[in-house]
Amino acid sequence: MTANQHSAEAAIDLDRFADIRPYHDEEVEAVLARLAHDSELLDAITRFRLPRLARFAPPLARALASFRLQREMRGVKTVRDLQLRIADYMAHMISHSTRGFTVEGLDRLDANQAYLFIGNHRDIAMDPAFVNYALYSEGHDTVRIAIGDNLLQKPFVTDLMRLNKSFIVPRSAKGKRAMLAAYQSLSGYIRHSITDDNHSVWMAQREGRAKDGVDRTDSAIVKMLCMARRLEEGDSDIGHAVQELKIVPVSISYEYDPCAINKARELHAKETDGAYQKVEFEDIFSIVAGITGDKGRVKLKFGTPLSSDFESADQVAEEIDRQVLENYPTFPSHQLALAETGLAPELVDLSGVTPEDRERFQTQLAAVPDALRHWWLLQYANPILNRAGKAHSRDA
Numbered sequence: 001m002t003a004n005q006h007s008a009e010a011a012i013d014l015d016r017f018a019d020i021r022p023y024h025d026e027e028v029e030a031v032l033a034r035l036a037h038d039s040e041l042l043d044a045i046t047r048f049r050l051p052r053l054a055r056f057a058p059p060l061a062r063a064l065a066s067f068r069l070q071r072e073m074r075g076v077k078t079v080r081d082l083q084l085r086i087a088d089y090m091a092h093m094i095s096h097s098t099r100g101f102t103v104e105g106l107d108r109l110d111a112n113q114a115y116l117f118i119g120n121h122r123d124i125a126m127d128p129a130f131v132n133y134a135l136y137s138e139g140h141d142t143v144r145i146a147i148g149d150n151l152l153q154k155p156f157v158t159d160l161m162r163l164n165k166s167f168i169v170p171r172s173a174k175g176k177r178a179m180l181a182a183y184q185s186l187s188g189y190i191r192h193s194i195t196d197d198n199h200s201v202w203m204a205q206r207e208g209r210a211k212d213g214v215d216r217t218d219s220a221i222v223k224m225l226c227m228a229r230r231l232e233e234g235d236s237d238i239g240h241a242v243q244e245l246k247i248v249p250v251s252i253s254y255e256y257d258p259c260a261i262n263k264a265r266e267l268h269a270k271e272t273d274g275a276y277q278k279v280e281f282e283d284i285f286s287i288v289a290g291i292t293g294d295k296g297r298v299k300l301k302f303g304t305p306l307s308s309d310f311e312s313a314d315q316v317a318e319e320i321d322r323q324v325l326e327n328y329p330t331f332p333s334h335q336l337a338l339a340e341t342g343l344a345p346e347l348v349d350l351s352g353v354t355p356e357d358r359e360r361f362q363t364q365l366a367a368v369p370d371a372l373r374h375w376w377l378l379q380y381a382n383p384i385l386n387r388a389g390k391a392h393s394r395d396a
Contacts, residue, residue, distance in 0.1 A: 017189045020168040022144055023159075025078040031159050036070045041156035045069070048288070082163055083132075083142055090133045098295045099255070103134040105302035105327070109248065111140045114198045115305065116190065116225070119250035120215040120324050121204035123259065123290040124151065124283060127252050128202045130300050135200070144193055146203035151283050171207065187227035194245050202250075205320060211263040212375070213382035214393045215251075215328070217320040222313035239308035242316055249303035249323035255331040256364055257379065258293020259286050264368065264375035271375075296360070299329035325387045332357035333364075337380030340365070343392065347384055 023031055035041055039062065046054035046061035053061040076082050094101050109115065121127055132142040145166040152158040152168065162168075167189060170182035193199045205217040226241040235241070257263070269276040303323035310316045332353040339348045368376045378392055385391045 017167075017185065017192070020170075020185060020189055021162075022165045022167055023079065023162045025080075028079060028082065028163065029077055031163055032073050032076060035156060035159055036066050036073070038156045038159075040154055041160075042066055042069075044156075044284075079163065079165060083136070083165070086164065087133065087136055090129060093291060094133075094298075097258075097292060099297045101130065101133075101298045101300070103138075103300045103302075105304075106134055106138050106140070108304065109140075109302060111138070112198075114194045114200045114246065115248045116194055116245040117143060117200065117202045117248050117250045117302075118205050118217070118221075118320055119202065119252060120328070121206065121209045122252060122254060122257060123286075124209065125287045126290045126295075127204070130252060130298060131202050131250060134300055141200065143200045143202040146190075146201065148207065153281065153284070157284070169203075183224045184227050184231060187224050188232070190225060191228035191232070191245065205249075205324065209263070211379070212267055212393050213379040214386050214391045215321070215324050215383070217317035217324070219313040219317040222316045226313070237308075238313060238316065239310045242306050242310055243308035247306040247316075247320070249306075249320045249327070251301045251303070251324045251327040251329065253299045253329040253331065253383070255296025255298070255333050256294060256360075258289045258295060260376055260379055261368055261372060262286065262289070263379060264372040267375040267378075268372050296333065297331060299331075301327040301329060303327055325383075328383050328387070330383060333361055334380045334384055336361045337377045338384050341374075341377050341381050343381065344385060344388065344390055347388055347390075 042062040042065045043054070043058070045065040046058070050061045050064065053064070072085070073082075076085060117131060119127060119131065128143065128145045132145075135142055142165060145161075145164070146169050147161055147166045148169045148171045150171050152161065158168075167186075169186060170179070173179045173182040190201055190203075193201050203221070205215065206221065207218065210216075222238075222242075225245060225247075226236075226238050229241040229244060230236045266276045306316065306319060310319070332350075335348060335350055335353060336358065338344065339350060365373070365376070382391050382393070
């Protein structure tokens, strides 16, 4: 094959996934220049960083924010340049908002091999961020991140996410035909990333966060992942598709969730009113809270790659669930919450709980409004209950 033919194929691939893929290196400088003058982004920065100035002198606040953004991004010309800057911010965040971050299982994976990491989902931004930081720290390449288009409420948010190797999961396509085409493209991109680019991918095991602490894999996601091989190779064997994608289940656990009260509020509303209406930009507020809020200790555990021994999407989902739950690290906060609920006293183990653990837990619990306590506690109790087949769920 000639060089021209290779270039033509690359152009076809670029066009095929242009609407959903992350930005390439050659696009980075132009996107950063656009962001440095995006009034909505600058307003968002000033409201957070310079609230008084933003209120009394918005043009000056925007100008200062633009200057600082350009200064901090000086020298960033590639995606890797940007992610090295992000790594510095991650190290700072870990030291200021956690009591330690530990990783297990990564030593069993090949740093030169691409994997499809499918993880439980608790925090919009931090789940894949911790996966990325763990990979980066051990010399692995970082992942491409699946992100729902429902989170991309503003053009600047889309730009920021795609700069950080995020690709878009279509959730707002209208009609069965449009949705099918969108998911076929998504499946094709994930397969292309793993098999052609040798570039790892992270995605959640289900749409949306497990707000009630019950981690379950949606088998529809498995079916979507297998679409591309069936369409491109004519091979409908699910086992072959799973093995090709090198799926690795990932479990992440937070001692405390900065968004726990808001999640409890949503679950309470669904229970009492039958529905919950998000406020504008609620997901963006959740992202900020997840980054800046106290998380206590954080643990991440990588499972083992799935084999080809599967005959259905349900079987694949069951194996992902088995590994996620088996590997899920629990903290004293989980045991103390379970004890507080009184739901399964036979599963409570307080032998490793210290007086400091109890004090921290009671401080957290005291900040929860009485009407939300049941749902707040379940977020921490459910991982233990779920492992025993006794989970209490109201999430949707």
